[in-house]
Amino acid sequence: MYKLIACWSAPKDEDVEEFERAYAESHVPLGAAVPGMSRFVLTRTDVGLEGSPPAFYRVAEMVFDSEEALEQAEHSDEWRRLREDAGAMIERFGVTLEVGMGQEAEHSLGR
Numbered sequence: 001m002y003k004l005i006a007c008w009s010a011p012k013d014e015d016v017e018e019f020e021r022a023y024a025e026s027h028v029p030l031g032a033a034v035p036g037m038s039r040f041v042l043t044r045t046d047v048g049l050e051g052s053p054p055a056f057y058r059v060a061e062m063v064f065d066s067e068e069a070l071e072q073a074e075h076s077d078e079w080r081r082l083r084e085d086a087g088a089m090i091e092r093f094g095v096t097l098e099v100g101m102g103q104e105a106e107h108s109l110g111r
Contacts, residue, residue, distance in 0.1 A: 001038070001104035002067045006086075009096040010057035019093050023058065027089060030082040031060060036073045039063035057095075063104065070101065 011019040032040055041061040045054035064070040073079055086097055 002064045002070050002101070003104045004062040004064075004070060004099060004101045006060040006062070007056040007098045007100075008058040008060075010054075011093045011095050015093050019089070019095070022089060022092070027082070027085050030078065030085050031062065033078045034062065034073050034082060035076050035078060036064055036069040037062055038065055056098075067101075067103075 010016075028042065039061070041063070043059045043061075045056055045059065048054040062070075064073065089095065090097060
């Protein structure tokens with residue numbers, strides 16, 4: 001599996017409700033429409049390690065069967081619309097978006 005991880009910073013307290021609405025009603029459906037994904041996992045963080053503030057506000061994981069499948073998706077109209085919407089959200093809410101990609105590896109818990 002090849003995974004793209006997108007980490008959003010928190011919006012201002014007064015913007016949380018509207019950010020969440022835009023995320024749920026616009027951004028998530030655009031992400032779900034990206035072709036070739038095998039899994040789409042969304043997390044809204046509540047707390048960081050040992051009670052500290054979380055490092056990220058929202059995390060989206062877009063999982064593909066291969067790096068090539070992700071590369072193909074990047075050339076789709078759906079991907080372009082998702083990127084445009086992300087840019088609009090960044091501008092509108094003053095948030096940041098950090099993205100990383102890599103091979104998913106599962107490790108045995110050894111139990």
